[in-house]
Amino acid sequence: MLIRPEREDFRIVGFALGRxxxxxxxASCLPLVWAVLGREWHPFASFLLxxxxxxxxxxxxxxxxxxxxxxxxxxxxxxxxxxxxxxxxIGSIPFIFSGHYGGPVDAxxxxxxxxxxxxxxxxxxxxxxxxxxxxxxxxxxFLGGQGIIIAALVLFAGGGGLTLYYGEARDDRIxxxxxxxxxxxxxxxxxxxxxxxxxxxxxxxxxxxxxWKRAFFHGLMIFFAGFDTGGFAPQSTxxxxxxxxxxxxxxxxxxxxxxxxxxxxxxxxxxxxRSLFKNLETRMILATVAGTMLLTMIGLGVAGIYxxxxxxxxxGFFQVMSAHxxxxxxxxxxxxxxxxxxxxxxxxxxxxxLGGMASSTAGGIKALRVGLIVKSVVxxxxxxxxxxxxxxxxxxxxxxxKRLTPELAQSAMTIALLYVALFLLGAGVALGYGYGFQEAxxxxxxxxxxxxxxxxxxxxxxxxLMKLTYMFQMWAGRLEFVAVFALLGFIYAWVRGK
Amino acid sequence: xxxxxxxxxxxxxxxxxxxxxxxxxxxxxxxxxAGQVVPVSDLLVDGERFAGSEITIEGELVGDxxxxxDGHMWTQLxxxxxxxxxxxxxxxxxxxxxGVGIRMxxxxxxxxxxxxxxxxxxxxxxxxxxxxxxxxxxxxESYLDVSALTTIEGGRRLEEGPDWAVFxxxxxxxxxxxxxxxxxxxxxxxx
Numbered sequence: 001m002l003i004r005p006e007r008e009d010f011r012i013v014g015f016a017l018g019r020x021x022x023x024x025x026x027a028s029c030l031p032l033v034w035a036v037l038g039r040e041w042h043p044f045a046s047f048l049l050x051x052x053x054x055x056x057x058x059x060x061x062x063x064x065x066x067x068x069x070x071x072x073x074x075x076x077x078x079x080x081x082x083x084x085x086x087x088x089x090i091g092s093i094p095f096i097f098s099g100h101y102g103g104p105v106d107a108x109x110x111x112x113x114x115x116x117x118x119x120x121x122x123x124x125x126x127x128x129x130x131x132x133x134x135x136x137x138x139x140x141x142f143l144g145g146q147g148i149i150i151a152a153l154v155l156f157a158g159g160g161g162l163t164l165y166y167g168e169a170r171d172d173r174i175x176x177x178x179x180x181x182x183x184x185x186x187x188x189x190x191x192x193x194x195x196x197x198x199x200x201x202x203x204x205x206x207x208x209x210x211x212w213k214r215a216f217f218h219g220l221m222i223f224f225a226g227f228d229t230g231g232f233a234p235q236s237t238x239x240x241x242x243x244x245x246x247x248x249x250x251x252x253x254x255x256x257x258x259x260x261x262x263x264x265x266x267x268x269x270x271x272x273x274r275s276l277f278k279n280l281e282t283r284m285i286l287a288t289v290a291g292t293m294l295l296t297m298i299g300l301g302v303a304g305i306y307x308x309x310x311x312x313x314x315x316g317f318f319q320v321m322s323a324h325x326x327x328x329x330x331x332x333x334x335x336x337x338x339x340x341x342x343x344x345x346x347x348x349x350x351x352x353x354l355g356g357m358a359s360s361t362a363g364g365i366k367a368l369r370v371g372l373i374v375k376s377v378v379x380x381x382x383x384x385x386x387x388x389x390x391x392x393x394x395x396x397x398x399x400x401x402k403r404l405t406p407e408l409a410q411s412a413m414t415i416a417l418l419y420v421a422l423f424l425l426g427a428g429v430a431l432g433y434g435y436g437f438q439e440a441x442x443x444x445x446x447x448x449x450x451x452x453x454x455x456x457x458x459x460x461x462x463x464x465l466m467k468l469t470y471m472f473q474m475w476a477g478r479l480e481f482v483a484v485f486a487l488l489g490f491i492y493a494w495v496r497g498k
Numbered sequence: 499x500x501x502x503x504x505x506x507x508x509x510x511x512x513x514x515x516x517x518x519x520x521x522x523x524x525x526x527x528x529x530x531x532a533g534q535v536v537p538v539s540d541l542l543v544d545g546e547r548f549a550g551s552e553i554t555i556e557g558e559l560v561g562d563x564x565x566x567x568d569g570h571m572w573t574q575l576x577x578x579x580x581x582x583x584x585x586x587x588x589x590x591x592x593x594x595x596x597g598v599g600i601r602m603x604x605x606x607x608x609x610x611x612x613x614x615x616x617x618x619x620x621x622x623x624x625x626x627x628x629x630x631x632x633x634x635x636x637x638x639e640s641y642l643d644v645s646a647l648t649t650i651e652g653g654r655r656l657e658e659g660p661d662w663a664v665f666x667x668x669x670x671x672x673x674x675x676x677x678x679x680x681x682x683x684x685x686x687x688x689x
Contacts, residue, residue: 040616040658041658041659041660042658042659042660042661044660044665045660045661045662045664045665045668046661046664046668047668048664048665048668048669048672049664049665049667049668049671050668051668051672052667052668052669052670052671052672052675053671055671055672055675055676056671056672056674056675056678058675059675059678059679059682060678062682063678063682097661097664099585099586099591100585100591102591121594123594124585124591124592124593124594125578125580125584125585125591125594125595126594126595127560127561127574127576127580127595127597127614127615128560128580128584128585128586128614128615128616128617128618129616130616130617131616207566207567208562208564208566208572209563209564209565209566209567209571209572210562210564211562214562218562235560235561235574236576236594236595236597237574237595237597237598237599240599240639241561241574241599243572243599243601243636243639243641245637305632306632306638307632307634308632308634308638310634310637310638311632311633311634311637311638312638313637314637314638315637315638331639332640333542335542335543336542336545336640459593459594460591460593460594461593
């Protein structure tokens with residue numbers, strides 16, 4: 001029997017949401033300060049409104065303190081799913097008033113794309129956009145990639161942190177407590193932020209010849225989008241704008257750092273480093289990067305798209321890394337990417353679908369799950385070949401030797417299948433509107449796996465249903481389904497429960 | 499008294515066929531490739547068609563001027579409706595920007611008006627040069643290697659004032675939030 005949520009349940013959820021909105025309101029002051037410094041008074045007013053709405057909702061939630069603040073599993077998941085719906089909706093206010101979007105849905109699309117670190121965009125005339133608005137677009141990547149909930153966990157003590165942590169699609173606790181893990185994640189991000197912005201800024205000034213101020217503006221934007229595997233860029237031509245192999249290489253290093261799990265970061269910082277290459281996830285991601293790279297290179301070579309080896313290598317390598325890390329930066333225009341057929345298309349799509357490492361900012365099925373599925377299939381094949389009654393015990397190494405239980409294999413398989421279903425959903429809608437098979441699949445995988453590479457389907461003139469479908473894909477894909485199902489279950493129980 | 503030049507029938511009989519033949523010849527003559535203004539969208543859709551040929555593109559310079567140590571300056575040329583009619587200036591929304599990278603000798607880039615960006619319309623230029631498509635010497639990049647640059651219109655500053663209604667709504671909400679926080683804090687202290 002379904003139990004209808006009680007008033008206390010709503011209070012618990014509302015109180016947790018109130019805390020999170022207060023944190024987001026505080027974070028939203030950064031673009032406001034940027035607008036003041038740049039004397040950008042039009043965006044300033046819209047940032048003020050956005051902060052006002054976040055602050056008001058925050059205070060509204062905190063007004064009704066529940067008797068017990070501790071979140072149970074379902075409360076936590078509902079809070080996460082709602083946070084990831086409401087924050088983009090309110091976060092789109094500055095976009096709506098900027099005039100750069102066709103309407104509230106387009107603005108919310110970009111806010112969802114920013115927060116979910118996807119990078120697909122419906123912005124118009126980006127090249128004339130106010131720097132403070134551009135900063136807000138990229139800050140959304142940073143907030144979404146590092147985790148709004150994680151930020152709230154760092155600032156507020158309180159029960160139920162673990163459920164919020166898992167709800168945001170993070171499944172390894174690096175340190176004994178969730179709060180210390182959350183602090184570590186933000187520490188990693190801030191150290192990378194300083195190093196990344198300095199490196200990119202210096203390259204932009206010394207090599208590309210930009211003015212210092214603009215060089216660091218580009219460095220900051222590209223860092224946010226690269227480290228959080230987002231894919232927004234400050235100019236309309238994405239990474240192709242810079243025409244520099246050195247800048248692309250530096251960006252690629254940042255993208256790889258972003259696609260690494262925070263557990264791996266911890267091991268790299270504190271050691272032991274030798275065991276890193278024994279990890280199933282590390283081995284699997286190296287194998288899939290090599291495989292998809294090979295597919296793409298062969299495909300590009302056969303199609304004769306690039307006539308020189310340096311051209312094929314640089315463009316192919318960057319696009320595959322961008323796809324596999326889930327970043328979505330491109331050095332070629334979408335019209336050109338659309339011509340990558342055959343094996344090159346397959347290589348990029350598979351790379352996008354597989355994604356980065358678990359507990360990183362990347363999306364997609366994730367290397368650890370792929371590794372577990374492969375191990376499980378091998379074990380089942382062995383079982384079939386052995387005499388009846390023989391028991392095959394499978395182990396894997398991931399920060400220590402672990403046993404691959406049937407439940408774990410089933411869970412990995414279920415999530416992978418849900419991703420496939422999500423990709424098919426988006427592709428089906430696009431096919432229904434008459435888009436070609438290749439472009440429908442490409443764009444859908446890009447949205448569902450939070451990548452952001454585009455073959456030109458995502459544009460302001462695309463049908464409304466497709467915009468909404470891609471938004472759903474970005475939301476469900478980023479949260480890896482569990483929190484989404486919990487929210488749907490909560491709503492169903494509220495309507496039909498007793 | 500005004501005198502009108504009147505052509506007789508015989509004169510028309512000679513002139514008309516001459517004009518007709520001239521018009522036909524002119525329409526059939528291919529334009530010199532360097533003078534041919536190619537839309538940037540054509541370069542993006544089918545860049546291979548123009549590979550290695552000298553072409554002219556027209557549009558607004560946006561983003562940054564990157565003066566490099568090799569004696570070249572890089573920037574982006576946008577050929578979209580915003581190049582002449584920016585959104586901030588009340589121009590219509592017409593989709594994403596349409597632009598390509600251009601490279602020119604530093605001397606050509608010096609003295610240009612500030613590049614286009616927020617509240618700034620960059621110079622509207624006509625750039626002539628060789629379209630380098632998947633240039634093997636630059637790792638497969640595509641760009642226009644400019645040899646001649648003509649400024650059609652200098653850049654200009656645009657105005658964008660605050661939206662007072664939005665400002666007032668935001669301020670009101672913040673004030674209400676502050677009062678709610680203050681009352682909550684006071685009641686917590688009293689308890």
